[in-house]
Amino acid sequence: MLIGRVVGSVVSTRKDEKLEGKKLLVVQVHNHENKPVDQYVVAVDSVQAGPGDMVLYATGSSARQTELTEGRPIDAVIMAIVDSWDLGGANVYEKWA
Amino acid sequence: MYLARVTGRVVASHKYKGLEGVALQWIQPLDEDGKPMGGQLVACAAVSTGPGDLVHYVDGREAALACPVKFVPVDAAIIGFVEQAVSKGVHIGRTPKG
Amino acid sequence: MFLGEVLGTVVSPVQIPILNGQKLLIVRTLTPDGRRTGKTRIAIDKAQAGVGDRVLCLDEGSGARGIFKDPEGAVKTVVLGVVDYVELERGRVYDHRTTKREGQA
Numbered sequence: 001m002l003i004g005r006v007v008g009s010v011v012s013t014r015k016d017e018k019l020e021g022k023k024l025l026v027v028q029v030h031n032h033e034n035k036p037v038d039q040y041v042v043a044v045d046s047v048q049a050g051p052g053d054m055v056l057y058a059t060g061s062s063a064r065q066t067e068l069t070e071g072r073p074i075d076a077v078i079m080a081i082v083d084s085w086d087l088g089g090a091n092v093y094e095k096w097a
Numbered sequence: 098m099y100l101a102r103v104t105g106r107v108v109a110s111h112k113y114k115g116l117e118g119v120a121l122q123w124i125q126p127l128d129e130d131g132k133p134m135g136g137q138l139v140a141c142a143a144v145s146t147g148p149g150d151l152v153h154y155v156d157g158r159e160a161a162l163a164c165p166v167k168f169v170p171v172d173a174a175i176i177g178f179v180e181q182a183v184s185k186g187v188h189i190g191r192t193p194k195g
Numbered sequence: 196m197f198l199g200e201v202l203g204t205v206v207s208p209v210q211i212p213i214l215n216g217q218k219l220l221i222v223r224t225l226t227p228d229g230r231r232t233g234k235t236r237i238a239i240d241k242a243q244a245g246v247g248d249r250v251l252c253l254d255e256g257s258g259a260r261g262i263f264k265d266p267e268g269a270v271k272t273v274v275l276g277v278v279d280y281v282e283l284e285r286g287r288v289y290d291h292r293t294t295k296r297e298g299q300a
Contacts, residue, residue, distance in 0.1 A: 001121075001139040001172055003107070032104065032123050032137040046113050046170065056109060056121070056139055061158040062172035066113060069170070079170040080109035080116065087105035087123060088148060098237040098272040100205065100221065129202045129223050129235040143269070144209050153207060153219065153237045155271050159256040163211050163269035176269055177210030177219075184203030184221045 001056045003082060004029045006049055010042055018072040025049060025078065027057060034093045043076035044069055054093060056080040099134075100127045100182060103150045103175070107139055115166030122146065122175065124154060131182075131189035140173035151179040197233070198278065199224050201248045205237055213268040220244060220274060222252055227281050228288040238272040249278040249289055 004027035012024070022044045029039040043057045046066045055078045057063075063077040064070055084094045105123035112119075120142040128134040140154050143163035152175045154160075160174035161167055182189050199222035207219060218240040224233035229249075236254065241262060244250050252274055253259055259270040281289040 001141075003139060047111055056107070058170040058172040060172055062161055062170050065158070065161050065168050065170045077170045080112040080121070083108045083110050085105055085107040085123065092105070098239075098270075099234065100237055126234070129221055134234055143211055153205060153210075155269055157256060157271065159259075159269045159271045161269075162256075162267050167267055174269065177207035177214060179205050179207050181206040182203065182221065186203075189203070 001058050001079070002029055003032075003054060003056055003085075004041065005036070006051050006053045006055055006078075007040075008051070016073055019074070022068065022072075022074070025055075027055060027076075027078070030054070032087060032092070041076050043078045044074050045078045047078055047081055049078050049081055054082040054095065056082055098153055098155050098176070100131075100179065101125055101140075101152055101154050101175075102127060103146050103148050103152055104137060105148055113170055115169045116141070116164070116171070119143075119164055120145075122148070124152065124173075124175065126154075127151075127189070129184045129189070131184075138173055140175050141171050142175045144175060144178055146175055146178050151182060153177045153179055196275070197224050197252050197254060198227060198281070199236070199238070199250050199252050199274075200229075201244050201246050201250055201274070202235075203246060211269055213263060213265060213270060214239065220250075222250065222272070222274065224252075225249075227283055236272050238274045239270060240274045242274050242276045244274050244277050249281070249291060249294075250274045251276040251278055 008026035107121040
């Protein structure tokens with residue numbers, strides 16, 4: 001999985017019927033040091049994430065292993081909202097800081 | 098399946114259902130010389146490991162099969178703690194602190 | 196499947212149950228003519244391969260689960276065979292009988 005920040009959402013009226021009702025969020029990838037990377041992913045939300053949230057997303061066929069995405073043309077799903085992380089004992093990100 | 102070093106921990110209290118109690122950790126994949134191979138990523142810990150540990154992990158859909166609940170959106174899982182790795186006759190990836 | 200070279204071994208005393216008793220190898224992926232390519236992997240040995248051997252590897256889950264006869268096993272990379280020789284259009288590019296083994300302790 002990779003971590004990213006929700007920076008926006010995508011609305012699409014004309015789309016594959018299997019995508020109907022799915023919340024599509026734009027996620028900007030952050031690296032382990034919490035630096036934003038010039039890499040963006042459109043992911044389906046499965047955990048009620050919102051703008052500004054730091055999230056974890058899974059890609060590939062793993063992304064279809066939720067009740068929301070099973071059997072649908074989806075290759076990225078947000079599966080957790082990150083509270084904090086640390087590297088080598090040093091805190092890098094804290095949601096409530 | 099790849100060799101990696103655990104570099105940190107991730108706390109996420111709001112996860113997809115079925116992932117409660119599964120530890121999330123930053124890992125750095127390593128090559129045959131114990132050098133970093135690609136960028137760091139977050140993996141579920143299917144076995145108990147901590148920062149500094151040498152581990153091996155599986156990516157893709159198989160990662161979910163290592164988790165307690167198998168129908169979960171997980172694309173990387175730590176599946177073993179590595180005590181010793183020898184490559185080209187040399188011990189690699191020894192934990193820096195010994 | 197891909198061709199690889201066994202560079203070493205991994206000892207893992209704590210691992211998921213399906214891997215218990217399996218030998219794990221460090222495998223470097225190679226092009227057919229023996230140049231390094233791709234990512235170095237950890238593979239489960241199902242061919243009694245050893246360090247220095249050129250091997251044939253599977254890196255795909257459903258095939259690996261078939262080998263382990265477990266539809267829910269978290270296995271993916273498996274050494275399936277030890278390569279005797281590789282032939283390309285220009286002829287034999289690898290022959291295990293004539294190639295000096297790199298990487299043996």
